[in-house]
Amino acid sequence: METPLTANIKPGRRPPDIKAYRKAGGYRALREAVLKMRPEEVTQTVKDANLKGRGGAGFDAGLKWSFVPMGEEASGPKYVAINADEMEPGTFKDRLLMEGDPHQLIEGAALAAYAIQADVAYIFLRREYHLSARLLRRAIAEAYDSGCLGQGILGSEYSLDMHLHISAGRYMSGEETGMLNAIEGRRANPRAKPPYPQVSGLWGNPTVVNNVETVCNLPHIVNNGADWFRNLSLTAEGGTKIYGASGRVRRPGTWELPMGTPLRELVEEHAGGMQQGYRLRGIIPGGASTEFLTPAHLDVKMDFVSVEAAGSRLGTGTIIVLDDHSCPVGMTLNLEQFFLRESCGWCTPCWGGLQYAVELLTGIEAGAGRMEDLDTLDSLAAMLAPGHTFCALAPGAAEPLGSALRYFREDFERHIRQQRCPWSS
Amino acid sequence: MALIYVENKAYKVEDGQNLLAACLSLGFDIPYFCWHPAMHSVGACRQCAVKQFKDKHDARGKIVMSCMTAAVDGVRISIKDPEAHAFRAAVIEWLMLNHPHDCPVCDEGGECHLQDMTVMTGHTRRRYRSNKRTFRNQDLGPFVSHEMNRCIQCYRCVRFYRDYAGGRDLESFSLRNQVYFGRHESGILESEFSGNLVEICPTGVFTDKSLKQHYARKWDLMTAPSVCVHCGLGCNTIPGERYGTLRRIRNRYNGEVNGYFLCDRGRYGYLFVNSPDRLRQPLQRRSRNAAPEPVSVEAALAKVEKIFSGGGGVVGIGSPRAPLEANYALRRLSGPDRFIAGQSDVDLALSRVARQILSEGPARSCSISEAADADAVFVLGEDLSNFAPRLSLALMQSVRRQPLEGLEGIPLWQDAAVRIALQDQRGPLYLAMPAPTRLDAVATVAYQDSPSGIARLGFAVANRLDRNAPGPETLGRDADSLAAEIAAALVGAKRPLVISGAGLGSEAVMQAAANVARALAGRGQAPGLCLTLPEANSLGAALIGGGGLSRAVKAVETGEAATIVILENDLYRRAEPLLVERLLAAPRVIVLDHLLNPAVERADMALPAATFAESDGTLVSSEGRAQRFFKVMPPGEGVRESWRWIEAMALAAGALESPWGTIDNLIRDMAADIPALAPVGEAAPGEGFRLHGQKIARQPRGYSGRTAMNASVNVREPRPPGDPDSPLAFSMEGFQGRPPAPLIQRYWSPGWNSVQALNKFQDEVGGPLKGGDPGKRLINPAASGGSYSVQFPEPFVRPEGEWLIVPLYHIFGSEELSAFSPPVMELAPAAYVALAPDDAAGLGARAGSLVEVALPGGTLRLPVRLIDSLPEGTAGLPVYLPGLEGIVSPGEFARIRVMKQGQQGLT
Amino acid sequence: MLSKEEMQEIEVEASRYETRQAAAIDAMRIVQDRRGWVSDEAVLDLAGFLDMSPAELDSVASFYNQIFRRRVGRHVIQVCDSVSCWLMGYEPLRDLLIRMLGAGMGETTADGRFTLLPVVCLGACDRAPVMLIDEDLHTNIDQGQLETILDKYK
Ligand SMILES: Cc1cc2nc3c(=O)[nH]c(=O)nc-3n(C[C@H](O)[C@H](O)[C@H](O)COP(=O)(O)O)c2cc1C
Ligand code: SF4
């Protein structure tokens, strides 16, 4: 089984510096691209590879690039912003890639930049990732020193500047358009789409935002071709995926596996099953903003299309496991508190709807709930739907809420009937 | 045109708008908060949700925000759809989670958009049982109160204050359900448009602090259409009255003039009407040395009768702040020959020049809304933020025109997206001024020079546009390239605009502006021209005519006239005290005015004149637009309209055969007498106008206390006073619907109690009022008239040891009537003299040093204020601030010396 | 007053963006790295330096949780309170910390040594519960180790 993304990542060892990275074949793809490929060819290869964005939404990476104005008529500087904000609760895959192999990210970002002929690339890193920051800062400097970044990259005509932007927090900074505002030194409120960032992004110029894991795939796609990449997967969506598991499993962690690896394999094999004395009650498949799945869903293939068919989303592919010793209402409350705290406050359904949801859940958890509160929560979950809100934060909050009400109804009702949390002693 | 379907019925709507605007224009009710017709869509509140269907077979549809969806051909929506309805009700419920439900004690109650929308969506039962978030409020200065707990986070305040009006001290802080809208710390709001927050905010966060001091509900206010009297722009207003005091001013929409917004002087200046310094009873003096004594109106009229029937010439001194009708009445009394325009010699000359330039053409005077639409602007010598504030707000919009036109793929109503795409791009705005102005922040170039330097720049620009236009060969320094740059910017524009006016007191500057406009017209462009004048009726006064003050002095001193009648005019503000003294030495001095001022105190007889709020009349704005204002309340017992006082004098003097009786009759005479004023009567319907056989009610249906409010005086309910002058009634009886545009006395429509009801009064939201925007343009330029002014001034050379005085205006303090409004004066600076730092250093003065400024009219002691780029050899003197009344005469020279410590200053 | 080094660092950041205001967040981080927090005076100084109004800068500052607009202790403890840590028992850990420090969430100990803050998911969910002290990530925290961990921060 091939694991291109983590090939250079050895637990407990420092990541490869540029020498080691190059020795392992690093920057070959970038050289190939800037010297021998037209930007459109890179885009086409990535399209053919069927690389779905790994930031959570699964949008086709090549397709996204193809919206960027190219050629003569494209005016002004263009930008790439690498989303290294990783703040979705339960998600810890980009950290692995940045701490394990920073040059892979830089090369991937440079390839994305080349494909759209960007002038500047920003790596948008959350502030709490101090180790990633140190490693990336050094790696960028090395890349400049050895001609992999800067003027005339690797002897080509193509020039690219790359900067590490340390964020100041907030989950909304990871939302594509919120990030643009954050880079511009503004509040990370989202922007209206259309216009899409690919046309009017940073400072009104064409900008592509891609997730860390997404671009880490690029060197391998360019090196090995689209067919190779598609064949890594068990399903139609190309490549491998960094999966992970947290919660009361025996071996929480991350694994690079073929895209489409069944959920059961993740839980039972790689994570080693539930810890002694704990039973599986539910799984959030891809970060806080995805719907609960239940043990009945264990055979779902973990790719974007299949998980969606099962009623949730692959999201970031790092699963959160709910066990039978933990209160589903408490977990839902914790999730909704997170979303409320991180709401940017721009649109009413989000700041108002989530305040309402949190207050009701708090009441239920504290033993002050009423049965009709569940109807209110149901309708809240339904109302915070995509399109109803300005960005995807609130709909993301509605996913665990709605599914928890569906799958753990009895637990909610017990709280209300007993006027207390059955899990609290 | 696009064909859209609402509830399966087809409607034709204008292309290029959003569904919310389109549906509101069609008369549908869709609730909304964050959208505003002048500020467009950002999609924050999510209140305007409707159901959109793919086609007629699509039964499910999806919820969209109508404000964020283009009204393009074939769009199919339902407003009534149950799911959309439920979503809108939910949005209101969320908005109301933290709202304190304090309507009974909230100033906004009864005209609250949030109340209206809550009722409209049908969310009537509170289910939320938990805590609300709470905030601390800030003191934002004398104009605007702050009550953040009522906030619903619609972002309208910051979008107006920051995005639209360029203010930088009001922001949103924090996030989630705790966004705080305020300053970074308590303090006076810096923007001179802050008062608009009161109308922009859909609930009671930002409310009118002046109203709070004498609060009344909207339904308890008697209102009438009015016009602002605090500068020459003529913004339309709706004042509100109760118990004989004026309670507030609200914006009255006029699509061509002020649109949705007023400046703070216009909104808060009104308090002069309630001033304790009001003259409320006639005053009479038995002899020159006796103190004035109050007398009854009857006694005053008897005295008037005696004086004027006795014969002897009359000098009438008119007023640029009194309406046409009062001026005309006075002109009838004195005869045209002895009618004096009542302006300082400089102002008179300038308003005459303005009149001439505007009527000779070929440039057309520009309305404020046209100015906002200009795509290249050149301002010569006007500090608009202080002198004609609403126009400066228009220019803040005009700088967006050029970049907007270059925008592709983003609909213009997508406000946030447009702003992101434009970033700081701005179209050409060139300012030439002696001192920096607040508009500099958005200007392409803010050029500082002396008045003659500014005029020379203007002449040079005209010359670059047309070699036949006279202009200096070279200006020296960077000015030559600037002149070329300005000329190129104007040539490159579709709607170029030139602005100048009376602010600097320089005719040459105004002529330079006219030349630029002429040169542009000569190139086949259609330039706009704004010549701003200081007072509400400056241009009207110029149309009526009249001599200068020296003519009055001559008439008095030769004995040609024994009586001098001064109309609404504090002459001490117009001329040097010595000259005024010579006028007031006339055997009989009669003054009509609102407030006790030095001229009133010197009069033999002072007659209390009704203010704009208590009288009717017509004012001609600097655009040349005649606009009618109507009484909001009857004048108090001792007070009468100026024209009525003068009518009595004219009858006694035999200058008038029979009484006018109504203002309509007066206007008819005036129109016949002065051709330039012939169309004035068309500015508004006459007294005889009726709707459904009724007059229009000044009081709303809900007006309370009518049977009780005078019970302390008389328990019998008094009959409402009649109004012979207008089709409006001082009563709740009468027509309550939508009157014709010039008569709109309030905005109300079933279900719409807030200012947002205005949508129902417009043809199309944000467009003209139904039936056309009010006002009648009196001056339309001859097609190709006018010729270049040839006299361009020599470069400014500073006479040894002397300082050229340049006037500096302050929005708060420089205008006469608003100077009687306490909150306005709270923001007026103390008097000062401004010097360039190098000049000051040369004198041995620093910021704050006390200096003696010796002017031809007297000597002042003032502290020094340093202004960086003030041209060398000029000294800036603020206009009319307390301590400086009447003395600043532009163009004069002063001597300045630093006072030794210990010597006392004036202030 | 901004120090020369601070100004230089900010200028470097500013050169990386199209507008000066874009450096606002970096500028506040630079000041915070040196002074621990961003005081009111610092907001005024930075606003002036970046051609912004104090309100504009504070509007940005108040949005982000990693910009400290109140004075913090010598060490800042950020305890992850997101879902995986919740599942793995962050609540008892938090309560113990509060007891040991005598300072609640959002508070600073009386001796100015620690400030205790909640933080969203630190991206180490497989090693929950976790917390960040200054720049050090502590994972798989066992209640019994807390004292030893805190002892390292004087
Ligand atoms: C509230 C919110 C937070 C997000 N946070 C992240 C994040 O931390 N990292 C990330 O890669 N994508 C995040 N996303 C998704 C981004 O909006 C965007 O889709 C992604 O960065 C695009 O990259 P990709 O196409 O390579 O997946 C977030 C989305 C939302 C709505
Ligand atoms: S859903 Fe609305 S309030 Fe929530 S983060 Fe997005 S835009 Fe902001």
Ligand code: FES
């Ligand atoms: S009016 Fe449409 S979202 Fe606010």
